[in-house]
Amino acid sequence: xxxxxxILGLLNYEPMTGYELKKLIDLSISHFWPAVQSQIYKTxxxxxxxxxxxxxxxxQESRPPRKVYTITPKGRTELFxxxxxxxxxAETRVAWLVQIFFAGQMEDSKIIYLLRHLLGIxxxxxxxxxxxxxxxxxxxxxxxxxxxxxxxxxxDYGVAQTISQIQWLEKVIRAVENHDYRLPTLEAxxx
Amino acid sequence: xxxxxxILGLLNYEPMTGYELKKLIDLSISHFWPAVQSQIYKTxxxxxxxxxxxxxxxxQESRPPRKVYTITPKGRTELFxxxxxxxxxAETRVAWLVQIFFAGQMEDSKIIYLLRHLLGIxxxxxxxxxxxxxxxxxxxxxxxxxxxxxxxxxxDYGVAQTISQIQWLEKVIRAVENHDYRLPTLEAxxx
DNA sequence: AAATTCATGTAATAAGTTACATGATTCC
DNA sequence: GGAATCATGTAACTTATTACATGAATTT
Numbered sequence: 001x002x003x004x005x006x007i008l009g010l011l012n013y014e015p016m017t018g019y020e021l022k023k024l025i026d027l028s029i030s031h032f033w034p035a036v037q038s039q040i041y042k043t044x045x046x047x048x049x050x051x052x053x054x055x056x057x058x059x060q061e062s063r064p065p066r067k068v069y070t071i072t073p074k075g076r077t078e079l080f081x082x083x084x085x086x087x088x089x090a091e092t093r094v095a096w097l098v099q100i101f102f103a104g105q106m107e108d109s110k111i112i113y114l115l116r117h118l119l120g121i122x123x124x125x126x127x128x129x130x131x132x133x134x135x136x137x138x139x140x141x142x143x144x145x146x147x148x149x150x151x152x153x154x155x156d157y158g159v160a161q162t163i164s165q166i167q168w169l170e171k172v173i174r175a176v177e178n179h180d181y182r183l184p185t186l187e188a189x190x191x
Numbered sequence: 192x193x194x195x196x197x198i199l200g201l202l203n204y205e206p207m208t209g210y211e212l213k214k215l216i217d218l219s220i221s222h223f224w225p226a227v228q229s230q231i232y233k234t235x236x237x238x239x240x241x242x243x244x245x246x247x248x249x250x251q252e253s254r255p256p257r258k259v260y261t262i263t264p265k266g267r268t269e270l271f272x273x274x275x276x277x278x279x280x281a282e283t284r285v286a287w288l289v290q291i292f293f294a295g296q297m298e299d300s301k302i303i304y305l306l307r308h309l310l311g312i313x314x315x316x317x318x319x320x321x322x323x324x325x326x327x328x329x330x331x332x333x334x335x336x337x338x339x340x341x342x343x344x345x346x347d348y349g350v351a352q353t354i355s356q357i358q359w360l361e362k363v364i365r366a367v368e369n370h371d372y373r374l375p376t377l378e379a380x381x382x
Numbered sequence: 383a384a385a386t387t388c389a390t391g392t393a394a395t396a397a398g399t400t401a402c403a404t405g406a407t408t409c410c
Numbered sequence: 411g412g413a414a415t416c417a418t419g420t421a422a423c424t425t426a427t428t429a430c431a432t433g434a435a436t437t438t
Contacts, residue, residue, distance in 0.1 A: 009292065098224055146295045395426105403418100
């Protein structure tokens with residue numbers, strides 16, 4: 001699992017509640033590791049049991065108490081052990097590639113409809129990425145240049161992958177529109 | 192879910208057993224939708240309950256009976272409904288990007304070690320992709336040009352994404368080696 | 383002699399999603 | 411008046427993984 005390590009990493013900046021973690025994850029890590037609220041709360045209580053975190057419960061009037069989680073030395077050890085250990089990149093599941101795989105049985109017009117839809121989504125994604133640097137500059141106050149560099153790298157990666165996808169989709173749409181069913185060659189990709 | 196639809200698609204070529212499906216998936220769809228054996232068997236029995244498939248059990252001497260699954264008209268309807276409907280691309284979970292996100296807290300040498308490791312894996316992947324066309328020409332006997340075009344497109348996509356990742360990793364390794372922590376600009380990606 | 387192929391399945395566990403539940407306060 | 415914010419949690423369900431189990435026949 002990686003959500004626990006994402007949480008450890010964030011709590012290593014400063015102690016936080018589950019609610020605050022959720023907001024922070026949505027702005028940053030969610031781009032490559034999304035997490036829903038219920039999952040965060042469940043994971044936090046497991047991590048507390050494992051003694052990676054301690055909790056301080058701060059009562060409030062007319063609201064549930066804030067449960068502020070702090071990383072323990074044990075948690076910090078776990079975090080750095082994990083950070084330094086190479087991970088085999090997980091297999092990605094791409095459902096729309098399953099559609100493409102069987103597209104031979106579909107009409108051209110329907111395939112193009114699917115591809116254009118995907119292209120639109122990727123273009124939107126690319127657009128959304130351009131707004132991230134601003135958001136983060138506002139929300140993440142830590143001024144360490146090095147930290148920020150690596151945060152922005154993850155955005156840069158998303159941008160690079162998205163651009164590559166857009167170019168691929170444009171190429172394929174052109175091919176299908178021209179009824180050009182020659183097999184793509186591997187060489188053609190190395191531009 | 193998409194494994195069911197992958198199975199429907201394959202059984203729409205010809206009836207098969209779970210064992211044969213597993214082998215075929217490993218050679219083709221597993222690149223973007225991996226499936227372990229137990230998951231395939233479980234899914235098949237659910238699909239039979241849903242009447243997307245029928246089974247014919249063929250006894251064998253000294254071996255478990257072959258259970259040959261055939262797609263039903265209901266299953267075929269489900270397949271084509273699904274194939275034509277745009278799917279919101281699933282969020283991908285990339286654990287190593289979580290590592291990069293927190294890499295600001297690591298030594299350069301350890302970061303470079305991680306990045307080189309990833310680069311090696313992607314280069315191997317790229318290499319493995321070049322062998323797929325041969326494999327498939329042997330195992331998939333269906334000679335429809337159109338079918339093959341779309342099968343190969345999914346490989347082409349993998350190649351394109353992998354090349355893009357390799358280039359990104361090379362760029363980042365260079366930057367970290369030179370202690371060049373200037374923020375990447377979005378514009379630089381549009382080569 | 384050992385590994386692989388054929389061929390099925392079950393059980394336990396993990397990780398994540400969706401939906402539900404509560405309820406005051408503050409912003410538009 | 412309605413939506414968003416703050417703040418916690420539980421329950422049911424889905425999907426997938428890991429590990430176990432059996433056992434003959436064939437290939438290396």
